[in-house]
Each structure stands twice: as C-alpha cells, then as structure tokens.
Amino acid sequence: MKPIVAVVGRPNVGKSTLVNRLARTQDAIVHESRGVTRDRSYHDADWNGRDFILVDTGGIEPLKSDDVFSASIRDQALAAAEEADVVLFVVDGSVGVTEEDESVARMLKRVKKPLFLLVNKLDNPDREQERLWEFYSLGLGDPRPISAHHGHGTGDLLDEVVAALPDEQEDEEPYPEALGVAIIGRPNAGKSSLFNKILGSDRSIVSNVAGTTRDAIDTYVERGGARYRLVDTAGIRKKSTVYENVEYYSMVRGLRAIDRADVALLVVDSSIGMTEQDQKVANLAIERGCALVILLNKWDLLADDEARAKVMETVDRRMTLAPWARYLRISALTGRSVEKIWDLVDKAAATRAQKLTTSALNKFLTELREFGHTVVDGKRRLRMHYVTQTGVNPPTFTFFVNHPDLVDPTYRRYIENRMREKFDFAGTPIRLKFQRKNDGQKAGE
Numbered sequence: 001m002k003p004i005v006a007v008v009g010r011p012n013v014g015k016s017t018l019v020n021r022l023a024r025t026q027d028a029i030v031h032e033s034r035g036v037t038r039d040r041s042y043h044d045a046d047w048n049g050r051d052f053i054l055v056d057t058g059g060i061e062p063l064k065s066d067d068v069f070s071a072s073i074r075d076q077a078l079a080a081a082e083e084a085d086v087v088l089f090v091v092d093g094s095v096g097v098t099e100e101d102e103s104v105a106r107m108l109k110r111v112k113k114p115l116f117l118l119v120n121k122l123d124n125p126d127r128e129q130e131r132l133w134e135f136y137s138l139g140l141g142d143p144r145p146i147s148a149h150h151g152h153g154t155g156d157l158l159d160e161v162v163a164a165l166p167d168e169q170e171d172e173e174p175y176p177e178a179l180g181v182a183i184i185g186r187p188n189a190g191k192s193s194l195f196n197k198i199l200g201s202d203r204s205i206v207s208n209v210a211g212t213t214r215d216a217i218d219t220y221v222e223r224g225g226a227r228y229r230l231v232d233t234a235g236i237r238k239k240s241t242v243y244e245n246v247e248y249y250s251m252v253r254g255l256r257a258i259d260r261a262d263v264a265l266l267v268v269d270s271s272i273g274m275t276e277q278d279q280k281v282a283n284l285a286i287e288r289g290c291a292l293v294i295l296l297n298k299w300d301l302l303a304d305d306e307a308r309a310k311v312m313e314t315v316d317r318r319m320t321l322a323p324w325a326r327y328l329r330i331s332a333l334t335g336r337s338v339e340k341i342w343d344l345v346d347k348a349a350a351t352r353a354q355k356l357t358t359s360a361l362n363k364f365l366t367e368l369r370e371f372g373h374t375v376v377d378g379k380r381r382l383r384m385h386y387v388t389q390t391g392v393n394p395p396t397f398t399f400f401v402n403h404p405d406l407v408d409p410t411y412r413r414y415i416e417n418r419m420r421e422k423f424d425f426a427g428t429p430i431r432l433k434f435q436r437k438n439d440g441q442k443a444g445e
C-alpha cells in the first residue's frame with residue numbers, strides 16, 4: 001500500500017504550488033497517456049525510489065453544497081492528518097502566524113504523525129531567518145523555510161519526508177490469484193451495509209486476513225471456484241467515530257482501496273443520485289486502471305418511475321466520459337440484486353484482462369483508415385502506421401504514428417469510441433498511447 005503524504009494549511013499559503021513542485025511533471029505525463037480527466041488533489045510521487053501519494057487537501061475544500069455535512073479547514077486538516085503517514089503543514093511566511101494557523105496547529109499536535117512545519121514564500125534565503133522565529137510559537141518544532149515557487153528547500157524536504165515514511169512492507173497474500181475488489185463511495189452510501197450483506201449471506205468466506213500494513217484487512221471470498229479479495233480499509237469495517245462524515249475520508253480510503261484492487265464497486269446513494277463527489281471517485285478508479293461497476297444502492301427508497309428516471313439522469317450526466325461503466329440497481333438493506341454483483345465483477349475483470357490478437361487490431365486499423373477521419377495541421381497529416389497491445393489490466397494499446405503531437409483529446413476520444421464499438425471493453429478503462437514512428441523504421445525500434 002502506497003503511503004500518503006498530506007499537505008494541509010489554510011487557503012492561499014501555497015499548498016498546490018508545493019504539491020505541483022513535489023510531484024513534478026512526471027505525474028502529468030503518466031496521466032496524460034491515460035486520457036482521463038484527473039482529480040488534481042491526488043498525485044503520484046516518488047523520490048529516491050520510494051513511491052507515495054501526495055494529497056493536496058486544498059483541492060478538496062471547500063466542500064460542495066450538495067454535501068449534507070460540511071467541515072471547517074481545521075476538521076479537514078484533522079481528517080487528512082489522521083489518514084496520512086506524514087503531514088506537511090504549510091504556513092505563509094509573508095503573512096506571519098494567523099489565528100487559523102494556531103487552530104490547525106493545536107489540532108495537529110494531538111495527531112501523533114511525523115509532521116513538517118513549512119514556512120512558505122520565503123523567496124529570499126538571506127532574509128528567511130527573521131521571518132521564521134515567530135512560527136516557533138505554533139509549538140510544532142522547528143519551522144522550515146521553503147519557497148514552493150522557486151523550489152528552494154524542497155529537495156532536502158523530500159529526503160526527510162521519504163525517511164519519515166513507514167517501512168515498506170507488503171502483506172503476504174494467501175491467494176495471489178484472487179481478484180481484488182474494492183467497495184468505495186461517499187459516507188452513508190451504504191458501503192458497510194453492502195459489505196456485511198455480502199459476508200452475511202455468504203458461507204464461503206475463506207479467511208479474514210488481518211494485514212500488518214496498518215488498517216488494511218482483506219476478506220477472501222470464494223464463489224463458484226473463483227476467489228475474490230474484498231479490499232477493505234478501516235473505512236468499511238470499523239467506523240471512526242468523530243470525523244466519519246468528513247468527505248475526505250471516503251476519498252482517501254477509496255484511493256487506498258482502489259490502489260489495491262482490480263475492480264472498484266462504487267456505491268451510490270440512489271436517494272440522492274450520483275453526485276459530483278461520486279464522479280470524482282469514479283474518475284480516480286478509472287485513472288488508476290480499475291474496472292468500474294456502479295451500484296445504485298438504496299433502490300428500495302425510490303417511490304416511483306419518475307424518481308427512478310431522475311437517478312438514471314444523474315448517472316448519465318456524471319458518466320459521460322465513461323459511459324462504458326457497468327451499473328446495477330441494488331439494495332444492501334433488502335438484498336435486492338446483491339447476488340448479481342459477482343457476475344458483473346467477473347465480466348468487467350474479463351474485459352480488463354483480455355488480449356486482442358494482432359490481426360484483429362490490424363483489421364481495426366484498416367477500417368479506421370478507410371473511414372478516413374484524421375487530424376490535419378497545416379501540411380502535417382496524422383498517419384497511423386500500426387497498433388499493438390502493450391498491456392493488460394487495463395488493456396493498453398500503443399499506436400505508432402508519424403506525428404504524436406497531433407493527437408488531441410477529441411481525436412483520442414474518437415479512437416477510443418471506435419475501439420469500444422469494435423471490441424468489448426464494457427466495464428474497463430482502456431489506455432491509448434501514441435508513439436512516433438518514422439517511415440522505414442521497424443517495429444520495436
């Protein structure tokens with residue numbers, strides 16, 4: 001499980017500037033090839049060979065108005081700190097200590113996590129000492145001067161952050177072939193109810209394995225000869241009391257679960273409909289290569305056809321970029337259609353693992369050329385030389401073309417749609433890469 005480094009602090013202190021600098025462009029490149037709209041709050045980062053996830057809590061607030069619960073910056077910071085392995089608390093050196101900083105600091109003191117107090121916007125190293133002293137009053141140890149903007153102080157910071165991460169330790173998996181399934185969704189959507197329903201109705205639980213990596217507890221279930229690993233984080237099984245309803249939890253826990261899963265089950269509260277937050281979580285799953293099954297839970301609460309149609313409208317609206325996701329109307333309460341989940345999970349996992357033959361891909365490319373739609377920029381015209389599948393889980397295809405830079409998001413989507421018409425990718429994201437190949441060059445060069 002990748003460790004999480006959370007960046008907290010009040011608005012405008014420079015959190016996202018810092019996160020962008022620490023995650024750097026490599027993050028952007030990785031995601032570009034996946035062609036999905038990404039959530040800017042979560043970034044893959046690595047330093048000296050250690051991978052971790054950087055979370056910009058600034059991107060998560062303010063909470064959206066369609067949320068029943070709202071939380072102050074302090075509460076968000078607390079939720080973030082509790083879920084994180086290392087906390088970076090950013091303050092603004094050009095402003096000095098504010099009341100809000102003090103309030104966040106008091107709270108952070110109670111969370112026993114490795115913490116770095118970063119005094120940002122100290123752009124002039126010669127003068128930084130004079131601005132630093134007042135931040136000792138926060139009682140969080142030595143403040144460190146940085147300039148997120150110019151980058152000074154950030155290399156040393158990364159060295160120390162990485163040193164403070166927990167030891168890398170992978171749990172041994174009793175059934176490595178088991179398919180990883182994560183149950184994700186907003187607070188109150190019905191994740192725990194579903195989890196319990198699955199476990200309660202099922203006599204084929206193979207084992208509960210208490211993970212040594214902090215809060216992960218996986219449950220292995222066997223059905224019709226196939227094994228599934230229900231990826232759990234404390235979020236489902238053991239509810240934390242105080243800040244359970246802070247949206248942040250469901251995001252970070254969802255993220256952790258997604259990282260260890262093949263198929264994500266997104267539980268949506270049908271009495272509310274699919275929300276922007278649901279859409280974000282769905283995007284996280286897609287971005288990270290999970291197959292996606294949307295479970296429209298609490299279907300029993302919908303009184304009439306009109307109410308049911310309204311829910312489906314929200315799904316259509318929120319999933320325009322991933323209309324291929326599978327969905328199922330369920331009730332974790334009554335058990336309606338809960339049994340059918342496995343069939344969808346299997347199908348999505350199968351499309352995600354499939355390998356197309358070269359001849360099928362060549363045929364696809366021929367048809368694509370015959371159709372004639374391509375990108376032209378002045379004298380340059382995009383030409384596709386060949387395509388090959390370069391990965392599975394999710395299926396990844398590399399197109400060798402003359403001018404990769406001509407491929408814009410619209411054309412990328414066009415190709416993806418064509419592929420989805422031709423092949424069955426229901427339930428799974430696919431990834432398209434475009435690489436340069438000069439005429440006369442051979443495959444693999």
Ligand code: GDP
Pocket residue numbers: 009010011012013014015016017018058120121122123146147148149150
């Ligand atoms: P956030 O709300 O905490 O994420 O803050 P942002 O990263 O959006 O930064 C807020 C403003 O501070 C922006 O205008 C940044 O350009 C500016 N800023 C961020 N870091 C620095 C820095 O190191 N020096 C200076 N002078 N400005 C900075």
Ligand code: GDP
Pocket residue numbers: 185186187188189190191192193194236297298299300301330331332333334
């Ligand atoms: P979680 O926060 O996502 O784990 O959600 P819970 O499983 O704790 O469910 C939140 C509330 O919704 C609880 O009061 C459940 O009893 C209720 N609930 C869950 N699933 C259903 C359902 O299918 N129908 C109805 N009517 N209520 C449900």
